[in-house]
Amino acid sequence: MRYIKTLVLALAGTVLLTSAAQAFDTRATAAYVLDQTTGTVLLSKNADTPLPPASMSKLMTLNMLFEALRDGRVTLDTEFSVSTRAKNMGGSTMFLNETDRPTVRDLIQGIVVLSGNDACVVVAEGLAGTEDAFARSMNERAKALGMTGSTFANASGWPNPAHRMSMKDLAILADRLISEFPEYYGYFGEAEYDYDGRAPQNRFNRNPLLKMGVGADGLKTGHTAEAGYGLVGSAVQGARRVIVVISGLNSEAERAQEGEQLINWAFRQFVQKTVVTKGTRLTEADIWLGAERRVGLVAEQDLSVVVPATIQDQVQAEIVYETPLSAPIAEGQQIGTLVVKLPDMQDVSVPLVAERAVAKGGFLPRIRTAAEVLLRRLQAQAG
Template sequence: MAALPARAFETLAGAAWVYDITTGTVLLEKNADEPLPPASMSKLMTLNMLFEALKDGRAKMDTTFSVSTKAWKMGGSKMFVKPDDRPTIEELIHGIIINSGNDACVVVAEGLAGSESNFASLMTKRAQDLGMTQSHFANASGWPDPNHKMSARDLGFIATRLITEFPEFYPYFAMTDYNYKDRVPANSRNRNPMLRTSGSGDWTADGLKTGHTSEAGYGLVGSAVHENGRRIVFVLTGMASEAERAQEAEAITNWAFREFVQKTVAAKGTRIADADVWLGASARVGLVVGEDLQLLLPSLAQDKLSASVVYTGPIEAPVEAGQKLADMVIEVPGIPPMTVPLVAENAVAKGGFTSRIKTAFGILAKRVMAEIGS
């Protein structure tokens, strides 16, 4: 769905993107396609690569990787692995998500691809394959590099993918503490401030990843679920401080859940219109919505919805049941139009000889009448 700028949220973030997973609606975008330093938020792409390896059987949760000198000497946030360690993939997942371990990312990169540079190249190619056109990776951890960039939209896309494609791993993102071999300092707990916030009590945050460097500022890729089942993903980058990041994240989550209303506009199979059929056993076919049509609408404009049906007709037979034939364009004052596909209510076979003769005579009659009228 298109972005719905209700009473626009004036975010302090340099770039932002807010997405309602439940209805597939973008709620807010600000500089969403600008490639920016993602800091540790790019670890989400590293985790995607690791989760894909687990899902297709190239690795298992109890698979162990060796720790190179490079991984051991990594600066910044750490899981605190040492060269003689053999951490399991499950331990490394904890270390990346909870401790934001740069060292853990290098271990994973080298374990899966032989070297971090090879892994970064694979990350970039995979991102392109997934449609993340504003992402390029120079390393596995988000360590500052002029060639390491992601857009807010790409960060939101990969976060959404982790939630929807790998639900078995998603609970790790809600964990707040992990202490590998009793080496991790107490201040290395999960820095996601949303995990310790639940708004006014009707929503719960459960992911995903913070990031911070002097160049990138403070950022957060977050997700929260409302008690009514709606889930959002949001990306905020370029904040000035941890406190500002925490306040802005809570405010934008409250806005996303309060400012919009989810409505079932039409149930699956509801006939919206009819379309003419060319040389078919039937002259018309119903146009219906293929799934329950749920829209997320600005609360102040939810009763001002209008719709029109657009298709190129007549539609040539045969027609298959469920075949996309048209689009319904939905308009609400003050927001961009939304387009919903409409499909054939039932199959329409090619007409027999009699049907074709009737159609031909009908066309001939129209032409004759047109000539007479002229």
């Protein structure tokens, strides 16, 4: 039988802010805001809709390159050749030519800071032989990473009806780049880069958030006529990091304003609170035919949540487990779940595990259990 116990948990710490956490009415056609520290979705607008991502999809090309670095297939000093096809790419560029031999380090900076379409083709051809083969690899990898709203036709985000990404997928990708590749993530915060002195006037990073004083350190902008102006941004303030993804803005100025406002909203309208710490006993559960009648359920890990800044000092939660539990039970065995209910937000959960081991009962516990079952049946019949 599935048992659900409702309880109220006190939030640790003091609420620091006073304004109400109101939903953000973004001008973006699609948006997704994630509190990366806790995995809490703060805003979702058309976030699962596949849209033209423009240069924001270069993050997937960088992911493929970072994976090649991690696997040892290339190093930062590995040199790639430049094809005529790469050299002839239009739009944003590193101004590469066929005689160049840019290193992987050069290409990362050329993609991140300069948004070089030529650099993306060089990476694609260097890793997979052709850009078409690289796009197929991107699609396979995206599927494996759970990016269900993405299909890739090229490495650069060049307009193509088959090239689409959802805002949620871009956030998944940003989260991965931050978490899995900290040794390379610093490139996203570089303010300028000029390969061989070829673009002194265009050497500056186009991410407007980097110079706004909001703690931003990445990631990528994008723009085409079809996609409008978009941004994948991330910022850190205190112990929290947020990821903001927006698309469909009308101008660079509007993109910058919307990105800054969303980051400020995420940090100022929400606060991180501790709900339960690892090892805290929350309840006890009955055991069937065990050497002991009950066992404590404790939190497997700390659980922190992001809540609206003016929420009460308590939140409602549910403990869910099957009852009665069957012996034997191992210490640390998951036997339930704590589900925290947040107003107008997604539920957050943490596994509950057995506080101690409980062996299977011998003769006397079995006799005791049989007597209890018989007594309950007699009481039910009498009632």
